[in-house]
Amino acid sequence: MSMTEIAPLSPAAQKVRESYDAFKAKGLKLNLTRGKPASAQLDLSQDLLSLPGASDFTAEGATDVRNYGGAQGLIEVRRLFSGILGAPPEQIVVGNNSSLALMHDTVVFSLLKGNCDSTAPWSKQDVAFLCPVPGYDRHFTICQEHGIRMIQVPLNTDGPDMDAVERLVAEDATIKGMWCVPKYSNPTGAVYSDAVIERLASMKTAAPDFRLFWDNAYVVHHLTDERVEIANVLELAAKHGHPNRPFVFSSTSKITLPGAGLAMFAASKDNVKWMLARLAPRTIGPDKVNQWRHVRFLKNEGGVLDLMDRHRALIAPKFAKVLEIFDAKLTGIPGVQWTRPKGGYFISLDVPKGSARRVVALAKEAGIELTPAGATHPYEKDPDDRTIRIAPTFPELADVALAAEGVALAVQLATA
Amino acid sequence: MSMTEIAPLSPAAQKVRESYDAFKAKGLKLNLTRGKPASAQLDLSQDLLSLPGASDFTAEGATDVRNYGGAQGLIEVRRLFSGILGAPPEQIVVGNNSSLALMHDTVVFSLLKGNCDSTAPWSKQDVAFLCPVPGYDRHFTICQEHGIRMIQVPLNTDGPDMDAVERLVAEDATIKGMWCVPKYSNPTGAVYSDAVIERLASMKTAAPDFRLFWDNAYVVHHLTDERVEIANVLELAAKHGHPNRPFVFSSTSKITLPGAGLAMFAASKDNVKWMLARLAPRTIGPDKVNQWRHVRFLKNEGGVLDLMDRHRALIAPKFAKVLEIFDAKLTGIPGVQWTRPKGGYFISLDVPKGSARRVVALAKEAGIELTPAGATHPYEKDPDDRTIRIAPTFPELADVALAAEGVALAVQLATA
Numbered sequence: 001m002s003m004t005e006i007a008p009l010s011p012a013a014q015k016v017r018e019s020y021d022a023f024k025a026k027g028l029k030l031n032l033t034r035g036k037p038a039s040a041q042l043d044l045s046q047d048l049l050s051l052p053g054a055s056d057f058t059a060e061g062a063t064d065v066r067n068y069g070g071a072q073g074l075i076e077v078r079r080l081f082s083g084i085l086g087a088p089p090e091q092i093v094v095g096n097n098s099s100l101a102l103m104h105d106t107v108v109f110s111l112l113k114g115n116c117d118s119t120a121p122w123s124k125q126d127v128a129f130l131c132p133v134p135g136y137d138r139h140f141t142i143c144q145e146h147g148i149r150m151i152q153v154p155l156n157t158d159g160p161d162m163d164a165v166e167r168l169v170a171e172d173a174t175i176k177g178m179w180c181v182p183k184y185s186n187p188t189g190a191v192y193s194d195a196v197i198e199r200l201a202s203m204k205t206a207a208p209d210f211r212l213f214w215d216n217a218y219v220v221h222h223l224t225d226e227r228v229e230i231a232n233v234l235e236l237a238a239k240h241g242h243p244n245r246p247f248v249f250s251s252t253s254k255i256t257l258p259g260a261g262l263a264m265f266a267a268s269k270d271n272v273k274w275m276l277a278r279l280a281p282r283t284i285g286p287d288k289v290n291q292w293r294h295v296r297f298l299k300n301e302g303g304v305l306d307l308m309d310r311h312r313a314l315i316a317p318k319f320a321k322v323l324e325i326f327d328a329k330l331t332g333i334p335g336v337q338w339t340r341p342k343g344g345y346f347i348s349l350d351v352p353k354g355s356a357r358r359v360v361a362l363a364k365e366a367g368i369e370l371t372p373a374g375a376t377h378p379y380e381k382d383p384d385d386r387t388i389r390i391a392p393t394f395p396e397l398a399d400v401a402l403a404a405e406g407v408a409l410a411v412q413l414a415t416a
Numbered sequence: 417m418s419m420t421e422i423a424p425l426s427p428a429a430q431k432v433r434e435s436y437d438a439f440k441a442k443g444l445k446l447n448l449t450r451g452k453p454a455s456a457q458l459d460l461s462q463d464l465l466s467l468p469g470a471s472d473f474t475a476e477g478a479t480d481v482r483n484y485g486g487a488q489g490l491i492e493v494r495r496l497f498s499g500i501l502g503a504p505p506e507q508i509v510v511g512n513n514s515s516l517a518l519m520h521d522t523v524v525f526s527l528l529k530g531n532c533d534s535t536a537p538w539s540k541q542d543v544a545f546l547c548p549v550p551g552y553d554r555h556f557t558i559c560q561e562h563g564i565r566m567i568q569v570p571l572n573t574d575g576p577d578m579d580a581v582e583r584l585v586a587e588d589a590t591i592k593g594m595w596c597v598p599k600y601s602n603p604t605g606a607v608y609s610d611a612v613i614e615r616l617a618s619m620k621t622a623a624p625d626f627r628l629f630w631d632n633a634y635v636v637h638h639l640t641d642e643r644v645e646i647a648n649v650l651e652l653a654a655k656h657g658h659p660n661r662p663f664v665f666s667s668t669s670k671i672t673l674p675g676a677g678l679a680m681f682a683a684s685k686d687n688v689k690w691m692l693a694r695l696a697p698r699t700i701g702p703d704k705v706n707q708w709r710h711v712r713f714l715k716n717e718g719g720v721l722d723l724m725d726r727h728r729a730l731i732a733p734k735f736a737k738v739l740e741i742f743d744a745k746l747t748g749i750p751g752v753q754w755t756r757p758k759g760g761y762f763i764s765l766d767v768p769k770g771s772a773r774r775v776v777a778l779a780k781e782a783g784i785e786l787t788p789a790g791a792t793h794p795y796e797k798d799p800d801d802r803t804i805r806i807a808p809t810f811p812e813l814a815d816v817a818l819a820a821e822g823v824a825l826a827v828q829l830a831t832a
Contacts, residue, residue: 042482046470054462066458068674096512104698145697258484260705281561282520289676
C-alpha cells in the first residue's frame, strides 16, 4: 500500500475508536495535572482562616509573634513536628510557605557560599545532581535554572537503584547532591526501603560536601490503614559518620493550606547553624503569626495525624476509582502498568515505549488535561516516552471517574 | 603628669559625672536599638489575627486564596498599593514577609543569573555597590554576605552626594547597584529631593545592568502633618531611557505586622518578567491567604493612610520627647547634632569625631542598649566614629524619655 493509504482498523480497534470519539463528543473539560488538594480538603482547615484570634499572640518566652525576630521559627512548631520530621526541635528551622523555596534557597546558598563541608562555592565548579526517575518536575527545574547537570538514576519500588548511585557518587566529585522523595514518591508512590536508606546514609561519596535533598513531602500523607514508616535518615547518616549529609524538607502545604502553609528544614546541628547564618542576611524572621495559627489549629502530632485521616477519607476514593477503571480497562495491554500508591498524591501510569506523548495528546483532544509527558524526567525529556503522571486529588470524584475513563480510552486507542 | 595620673575634672565635668553616676545607679534596662513597632502599634492591626474568616477565601477570577498558585500576588493587593508604590498593578509583585528577603533574593538572582540587561551573571565578575552613609545595616550585610564590594558615598539631607555618585558610576563598570532609602532614610530621615532622584534616574552608568535598589521602606510612615512626597523614580527612569534601572521595594512590616506582613517589588515590565521567571523555580506562589487578610483589613489606600495616622499618634510623641531632651541637654555642644525626621523610624545623633563608640559604651554602662556605633556604615566601621542611630519607637514613652536622658548624659560625659 502507498504512504497515503490508511490501514483499515481491526474490529476491536474500531470499537475503541468509536468509544473514544463518543467520549470526546461529550466536550468535557477535566484536569488531572497537578497535585492540588481539592476544595473540600481545604475546608478541613477552615479554622485557620480566623485563628489565632485578636488577643492570642504571645508564644513561649514572652515572644510576641506579631513582631520581628525568631529566625529559626517558634519552638512550639518545632516541637510539634519533631516526631514527624525525626529530628529534635533544635535541629529544625521553620520557614514561610513553601518547602520548595527552602530547597531552592539551600541550593542557591550552596552555589554562592558552599555548605558547611565545602571548600569553595558550588558555583565555582561543575556541579551535578543525581535525579531518580521518574521524579518531581520542580526539583529538576531548580537544577535547570541554576545550571546544575542532572544525572538520571532509575527509581525502583524500594527506592533508587543503589548500585548505580553508589558507583556514581564514589567516582564523580562533581556530584554534590541527590533529589530524594523517600516516602510515597512523586509520581510513583515508591517508598525507600530501610536498606536503601542505610546505603544512602553510609555510601562513600567523592564530594565531601555531598548532600541528600530529602524531600519528605508526603511524610504523613497516607492513603491506606498502613501508616508507612521509613528509616530515619538523619540518625543513620550520623551513625555512619556523615551527620551533615541529609537536608530534610517537609511542609504543611498538603496538611493545611497549600497557599498558606509552613515549610520545614531539619538537619544536623552544623547544617542548621549554616542555614541560619545564610538566612540571617535574608530575613529578620519568618511569618510567626502563621506559625502560631498552625500551633493553635494542629495542637500536636495527634492533631496532624487526625487531620490527615480526614484528607484520606476525601482522596482515597479518588485513587480507588482511578485504579478500578485502569484495572477494568487496561489490564493485560502489553507495556501498560500503573502504580498502586499507599500514600502521596500521584499514580504513575506507564504506557508502551514511545507512546506517552501520544496518549497525553489524545487525552487532551478528549478534554482531559494531563501533566505533559516528560515532566517526570530532567529537561522534560523521558527517553522512553513512557511515563504519565496522574493526579487525581483535585477534581470531584465523578470527574475523576470520567477523566480516568478518558485516559483509559486514550491508552487503548494509542495501543490499538 | 604621668600616664597613670588622671586629670582633675572641671567643676562642670564633675557635675556631669555625678549626674551620669546617679543615672547609672538606677540600674535601668532600656533598649533603643532596633526599629521595632511597639506593642500598642501592633494592636492597631489586631483584626488581622482573625481575618479573613472561615468562609472568605475567593478572590478575583474565582481564585481560591487557600490553594497553590498566583506567583505575582493577588491583583487586589497590587491595586491597593499601586498608588503608594507609584507603579501600575501589572508592574508589582507581592511576596511573603519581608522586603529584605526580596532585596536579598534580587541580589542573589543577579549574582547567579544576571538581570535582564546583564551579559553575564554578576558572580562571574567583581561587583560593587554604592552605599550612601550613614545607611541601613541590613543592606550592607547582604553585600558582605555575598562578597559585593561597598563604596561609600555621603548622604546629605537631600539625598546622596550626586557629584560623587555620577562620577563613580560613569567610570566604574563594576558598580552594579546602589542602595537607596529615598524617603525618611534610615537612620537620618533624609528625603531625596526631586533633583537628586532625577539625576539618579538619568545619570550615565558604565554598567548597562546597573540597578537602583530603591528601598521605599517608609513610604507612608509620616511623623508630621506633612505627608512628604518624592518624585516617581520609575517614571523618571523611563523618561530618561533607563526604564529597568529601579528595583522598588516596600512592605507592610511597619504598617501592619512586622512578623506577618507583605513585601512588594515594583519595577519595569521587563524587570517584573525577569523577577517572575526567577521566582517560578523557587515557589508555586506566595501566601495568598495573608494577602487576602491584608486586603480585607486595609481595604484601600485610604485605609493604609488612616492606619499610618494612628501609628503616628503613638510614635510621634516618642520622637518629640527625644528631641526635647536632646534640645535641652545637648544644644551647643561642639560637634554634636541630631536629625529631626519628618517620618521613618530613626533619629541620627552625631557626636564629635572619634567618640561614638565611647558614647555607646557609656550608655550601655548606664543600662541603655544602643545600636553599635559603626552599624550605620559598611563593614560596621564608621571611619569618623561619629554616628549613632536612635530608635525610639519600641519602648514606652516614659522609658524613651529616660533613655534619651541617659544618652544625653553619656554624650555630655564623653564630651566633657
